[in-house]
Amino acid sequence: MPLEEELFPSTPGKFKDRNRHVHRCFASTSTIFLWALFLIAITASYLCFRSLVDGGNQYFSKHNWSKQIFESAKIRRTHGMSVLVTGAAGFVGSHVSIALKKRGDGVVGLDNFNDYYDVSLKKARKNLLSENSVFIVEGDINDMKLLVRLFEIAKFTHVMHLAAQAGVRYAMENPNSYIHSNIAGLVTLLEVCKNVPIQPAVVWASSSSVYGLNEKVPFSESDRTDQPASLYAATKKAGEEITHTYNHIYGLSITGLRFFTVYGPWGRPDMAYFSFTRNILQGKPITIYRAKNRVDLARDFTYIDDVVKGCIGSLDTSGKSTGSGGKKRGPAPYRIFNLGNTSPVTVPMMVGMLEKNLKVKAKKNFVVMPGNGDVPFTHANITSARKAFGYKPATDLQTGLKKFVRWYLSYYGYNQGKL
Numbered sequence: 001m002p003l004e005e006e007l008f009p010s011t012p013g014k015f016k017d018r019n020r021h022v023h024r025c026f027a028s029t030s031t032i033f034l035w036a037l038f039l040i041a042i043t044a045s046y047l048c049f050r051s052l053v054d055g056g057n058q059y060f061s062k063h064n065w066s067k068q069i070f071e072s073a074k075i076r077r078t079h080g081m082s083v084l085v086t087g088a089a090g091f092v093g094s095h096v097s098i099a100l101k102k103r104g105d106g107v108v109g110l111d112n113f114n115d116y117y118d119v120s121l122k123k124a125r126k127n128l129l130s131e132n133s134v135f136i137v138e139g140d141i142n143d144m145k146l147l148v149r150l151f152e153i154a155k156f157t158h159v160m161h162l163a164a165q166a167g168v169r170y171a172m173e174n175p176n177s178y179i180h181s182n183i184a185g186l187v188t189l190l191e192v193c194k195n196v197p198i199q200p201a202v203v204w205a206s207s208s209s210v211y212g213l214n215e216k217v218p219f220s221e222s223d224r225t226d227q228p229a230s231l232y233a234a235t236k237k238a239g240e241e242i243t244h245t246y247n248h249i250y251g252l253s254i255t256g257l258r259f260f261t262v263y264g265p266w267g268r269p270d271m272a273y274f275s276f277t278r279n280i281l282q283g284k285p286i287t288i289y290r291a292k293n294r295v296d297l298a299r300d301f302t303y304i305d306d307v308v309k310g311c312i313g314s315l316d317t318s319g320k321s322t323g324s325g326g327k328k329r330g331p332a333p334y335r336i337f338n339l340g341n342t343s344p345v346t347v348p349m350m351v352g353m354l355e356k357n358l359k360v361k362a363k364k365n366f367v368v369m370p371g372n373g374d375v376p377f378t379h380a381n382i383t384s385a386r387k388a389f390g391y392k393p394a395t396d397l398q399t400g401l402k403k404f405v406r407w408y409l410s411y412y413g414y415n416q417g418k419l
């Protein structure tokens with residue numbers, strides 16, 4: 001075949017075929033190229049869109065988070081206060097937060113929602129707070145950055161510090177959790193409080209357990225507190241000393257409250273009155289500790305509403321911190337108060353009251369009190385708190401437990417026949 005015929009075939013078909021082949025070849029390369037371009041463009045715009053959306057969400061959620069804190073901290077009454085409540089999803093913290101909010105104070109909660117006891121109860125308290133327009137930040141008192149941010153958003157006038165590792169006997173199981181919350185966390189919080197330009201007044205939860213092996217009754221604030229019987233008590237006592245140094249060096253106004261076995265609705269499931277109720281209703285036995293000589297243990301059980309009044313009275317009379325930005329400008333108040341009921345009741349008597357309210361007999365096992373940090377009795381002298389802010393407990397154990405049982409049955413659905 002002549003060359004030109006080979007190059008330029010006479011028949012259109014041949015030529016056409018070859019042309020089509022070349023064309024098809026060209027077409028498929030350009031199509032692949034176009035498709036690749038298209039895919040790259042799609043991927044790039046998707047990634048761009050995602051980053052915009054994510055960035056936007058972060059911006060909006062951060063913005064919204066700050067806004068919620070700002071709103072929750074707003075004071076809505078004359079001469080009101082703006083309070084950071086740590087441990088706000090806890091028993092005392094949730095009650096105090098609601099009471100402050102109801103009278104028009106600004107309240108922001110902080111809680112790490114740890115699993116020391118049923119987290120769903122803490123979440124339920126959080127919902128209750130949310131219904132009362134109190135916003136809770138989920139975070140730890142050891143998180144200094146977070147605390148600094150909270151103080152930037154809201155100019156807290158007071159800190160009600162209730163976040164802690166509670167429980168006397170659990171300290172033998174998990175000692176470090178007490179150091180983490182009750183010592184390290186406390187110091188982190190105080191560091192932030194002393195550094196801010198306008199220092200807040202700090203009211204915080206100590207414990208009747210600091211009286212330890214003290215035998216002088218009733219317990220007065222001036223009694224010895226250098227014989228703790230548990231690591232829990234030792235960390236609370238350490239807290240009293242630590243807060244004293246912050247008062248002395250930096251001019252922080254400090255009030256420590258020694259709570260005496262606080263009980264009531266929305267209480268702590270790890271405490272005896274609560275776990276006994278659960279066991280009695282489930283037909284399970286309860287263990288009642290006794291001293292060696294068969295002497296019953298006794299507690300100055302204090303109802304939650306009385307303790308809330310004590311907390312608020314303390315906040316109202318706390319006096320101002322004097323320092324600013326870490327520098328002391330003058331002396332500031334340092335106070336410690338017992339918040340008890342002044343009428344101790346033995347544990348078997350407390351169980352009897354539960355049986356009456358639950359209309360179920362408990363299966364009781366009496367055992368000699370193991371050496372687990374317990375003290376035989378507590379009894380508060382409340383003269384100081386009465387003088388300082390008119391503290392006057394008004395609920396006896398019988399009445400208080402009745403209210404607790406009513407709450408328990410309703411919360412756990414016993415009223416609807418659910419077990």
Ligand SMILES: O=C(O)[C@H]1O[C@H](OP(=O)(O)OP(=O)(O)OC[C@H]2O[C@@H](n3ccc(=O)[nH]c3=O)[C@H](O)[C@@H]2O)[C@H](O)[C@@H](O)[C@@H]1O
Binds near residue numbers: 167207270297
């Ligand atoms: O007053 C306080 O400062 C302390 O009060 C309570 O500590 P506690 O008085 O030991 O309260 P529960 O754990 O409810 O015990 C009450 C009584 O019941 C007794 N108990 C406890 C548990 C048990 O299974 N059996 C029993 O007989 C205890 O020995 C004690 O005498 C809280 O748990 C602490 O966080 C708080 O700091």
